[in-house]
Amino acid sequence: MSLNPYLSSLAGGVLIGAAAVLLMLCNGRIAGISGMVRGLLGRDGVAVCGRLLFLGSLVAGAALVERWSGQVPQARADFPGWLLGLAGVLVGLGTSLAQGCTSGHGVCGLARFSPRSLVAVLVFLGVAMLTTFAVRHLWGIA
Amino acid sequence: MKRALARVLAGLIFGAGLALAGMTLPGKVLAFLDVTGAWDPSLLFVLGGAVLTAMLGYQLVFRLGHPLFDTRFHLPPTQPIDGALLLGSALFGIGWGIAGYCPGPAVALLAVPRNPEALVFLGGLVGGVLLAGLLQPGDASSAQDD
Numbered sequence: 001m002s003l004n005p006y007l008s009s010l011a012g013g014v015l016i017g018a019a020a021v022l023l024m025l026c027n028g029r030i031a032g033i034s035g036m037v038r039g040l041l042g043r044d045g046v047a048v049c050g051r052l053l054f055l056g057s058l059v060a061g062a063a064l065v066e067r068w069s070g071q072v073p074q075a076r077a078d079f080p081g082w083l084l085g086l087a088g089v090l091v092g093l094g095t096s097l098a099q100g101c102t103s104g105h106g107v108c109g110l111a112r113f114s115p116r117s118l119v120a121v122l123v124f125l126g127v128a129m130l131t132t133f134a135v136r137h138l139w140g141i142a
Numbered sequence: 143m144k145r146a147l148a149r150v151l152a153g154l155i156f157g158a159g160l161a162l163a164g165m166t167l168p169g170k171v172l173a174f175l176d177v178t179g180a181w182d183p184s185l186l187f188v189l190g191g192a193v194l195t196a197m198l199g200y201q202l203v204f205r206l207g208h209p210l211f212d213t214r215f216h217l218p219p220t221q222p223i224d225g226a227l228l229l230g231s232a233l234f235g236i237g238w239g240i241a242g243y244c245p246g247p248a249v250a251l252l253a254v255p256r257n258p259e260a261l262v263f264l265g266g267l268v269g270g271v272l273l274a275g276l277l278q279p280g281d282a283s284s285a286q287d288d
Binding site for chain 1: 146161206218232264
């Protein structure tokens with residue numbers, strides 16, 4: 001089914017924000033995905049369990065909506081696998097060093113007026129735009 | 143138990159929001175980041191909607207003094223804007239700009255059975271997290287986003 005991209009983006013954003021508020025209201029926690037992934041590799045069993053609950057539910061929520069909307073991410077045919085793997089390493093390493101990603105810094109950090117998060121968002125958004133330009137238009141990979 | 147239920151509900155809503163917003167589609171994310179190409183600005187509405195909702199909601203929640211199911215808010219301690227923040231954010235930006243996946247949508251890849259990008263990207267992501275642990279052995283703080 002076809003959705004208006006602006007309306008669905010706005011509604012999706014509001015849901016993401018609402019999920020962050022719910023987690024703060026109930027548990028007093030920041031909804032940061034990279035930190036939860038990082039925490040999965042820790043040794044505290046109870047904390048690992050809680051993070052798995054959130055991340056597993058995230059997968060289920062995304063699966064439900066993708067099934068309903070038909071907008072399922074497809075693997076790209078001509079995208080080099082090594083480049084995809086390298087991108088994954090950079091995302092894992094970078095969000096660990098910066099202690100946050102689009103959710104922890106981008107949504108939760110900006111929402112509580114954290115100067116660190118504002119700097120992080122400006123840097124990763126700017127660098128991402130430059131990188132996409134270089135990869136697509138200088139290097140010719142799309 | 144209540145805390146576990148809250149995590150499940152918040153996770154479901156978060157994942158549904160990502161998919162509804164189009165954040166799980168790397169082609170759409172890259173079309174947003176590609177400002178000199180056929181630019182798709184709709185993802186600005188994701189960030190705007192999410193930040194405004196969280197901003198208003200946090201204001202109300204923090205007035206309670208403590209969360210419903212815990213004795214205190216677990217907020218990250220105030221830290222300086224340092225080299226690790228700048229370098230880390232830049233490296234993350236490079237990876238995001240290449241592939242179009244930030245960590246949430248990368249995890250959401252598991253919603254799609256047999257997408258080969260899931261294994262490759264998530265494998266790299268876990269490797270990057272472990273690499274950061276080797277580079278910063280004493281730094282177990284994950285407060286900012288947990």
